[in-house]
Amino acid sequence: MIHQQKLYRRIEILRAVNEAAEKFYDTSQELGILAAAAFREQRENQRERHRAQMTGLENIAETTMKVSDVLDYIKKQTARQPGWYKKRDLKGLSDDLENTRAQEYAGRCFGEILKEYIEKDLAKTCTTICGSLGIDPANDTDLPDRQQVFLHLIRQLVRQLVVHYEYTISEWARQNASETHEEMQ
Amino acid sequence: MITQKEEEKIHILSDITLYPQAVSFMRSINKKLPPSQINGLLNISLGNNTFKELKDFVQFQHERSTWKSSERHIPEFYRRLSHKLTELEQEADKLAALRPTEVSVDDRKELKMVFAREFIQHLLAENDYMTATHAFPPVDGDSRGSWTPKGGSGR
Numbered sequence: 001m002i003h004q005q006k007l008y009r010r011i012e013i014l015r016a017v018n019e020a021a022e023k024f025y026d027t028s029q030e031l032g033i034l035a036a037a038a039f040r041e042q043r044e045n046q047r048e049r050h051r052a053q054m055t056g057l058e059n060i061a062e063t064t065m066k067v068s069d070v071l072d073y074i075k076k077q078t079a080r081q082p083g084w085y086k087k088r089d090l091k092g093l094s095d096d097l098e099n100t101r102a103q104e105y106a107g108r109c110f111g112e113i114l115k116e117y118i119e120k121d122l123a124k125t126c127t128t129i130c131g132s133l134g135i136d137p138a139n140d141t142d143l144p145d146r147q148q149v150f151l152h153l154i155r156q157l158v159r160q161l162v163v164h165y166e167y168t169i170s171e172w173a174r175q176n177a178s179e180t181h182e183e184m185q
Numbered sequence: 186m187i188t189q190k191e192e193e194k195i196h197i198l199s200d201i202t203l204y205p206q207a208v209s210f211m212r213s214i215n216k217k218l219p220p221s222q223i224n225g226l227l228n229i230s231l232g233n234n235t236f237k238e239l240k241d242f243v244q245f246q247h248e249r250s251t252w253k254s255s256e257r258h259i260p261e262f263y264r265r266l267s268h269k270l271t272e273l274e275q276e277a278d279k280l281a282a283l284r285p286t287e288v289s290v291d292d293r294k295e296l297k298m299v300f301a302r303e304f305i306q307h308l309l310a311e312n313d314y315m316t317a318t319h320a321f322p323p324v325d326g327d328s329r330g331s332w333t334p335k336g337g338s339g340r
Contacts, residue, residue: 068204143197
């Protein structure tokens with residue numbers, strides 16, 4: 001019986017997280033574009049390393065049992081990798097970023113934007129989902145479920161972000177190749 | 186050996202308590218730790234050292250009299266960390282007390298070290314992040330401007 005209840009709770013959590021993921025799809029798209037822009041100015045031979053960092057972010061999100069591990073990873077990457085800590089001018093990106101929040105991102109680095117989105121916006125979403133599912137953070141027995149909600153949200157966000165990052169990178173590469181071809185003709 | 190239930194509890198405590206406490210801790214120190222101190226703490230917390238060895242190291246660093254005036258925040262960091270380790274020891278003992286059977290001395294030591302490692306990991310990540318985002322005030326003679334990061338600490 002307890003096993004069934006746990007299974008039912010897990011399904012409820014996944015359903016609620018999937019619904020929330022639909023709603024933050026636009027934001028994860030922005031973050032993916034920001035990630036692509038953050039590494040755009042790096043040399044070609046460094047792009048594979050940046051792709052590896054996105055893979056690293058995905059790996060930690062998918063495998064860790066702690067939200068704080070993901071946040072620590074973002075912090076360390078922000079400290080070590082130029083693409084994560086460099087504050088980039090968003091000029092030229094605003095055609096891609098339709099959301100007015102693009103102005104909020106100006107003057108801030110990718111690592112900071114991602115960390116704050118998880119700590120504030122995603123945390124709020126987590127609280128809302130927990131409220132709707134009767135998961136009470138004041139109740140010790142409910143804390144594992146709350147942690148699971150937050151982790152699932154982070155995983156959805158990172159998956160979407162990385163897909164948008166890969167798509168944006170390949171689109172820009174295609175555009176560059178096309179422009180180069182036209183110039184040569 | 187730490188039990189699976191204990192591991193799950195530590196994961197939760199790490200997220201809801203240790204992480205925000207570590208962020209507040211670093212922000213209250215408000216000066217960056219140099220790489221030598223970071224490496225020292227990492228080596229002693231991640232290696233095969235005991236909790237006692239970690240506490241002794243922290244105590245030693247706090248009591249050293251060879252710090253320069255520009256490094257005054259470092260012994261203060263270790264003083265506060267020493268207090269924190271005592272608190273974490275008590276948390277580990279509380280967790281151990283929940284076991285239905287007697288906890289061995291080794292298991293108790295391991296629990297304490299796990300708590301300490303979690304906290305130090307969060308501390309050092311926050312130190313790195315605050316350095317990268319120029320959240321620490323500039324050291325005298327440092328021409329870089331500083332800015333206050335947006336938002337509060339932790340979650």
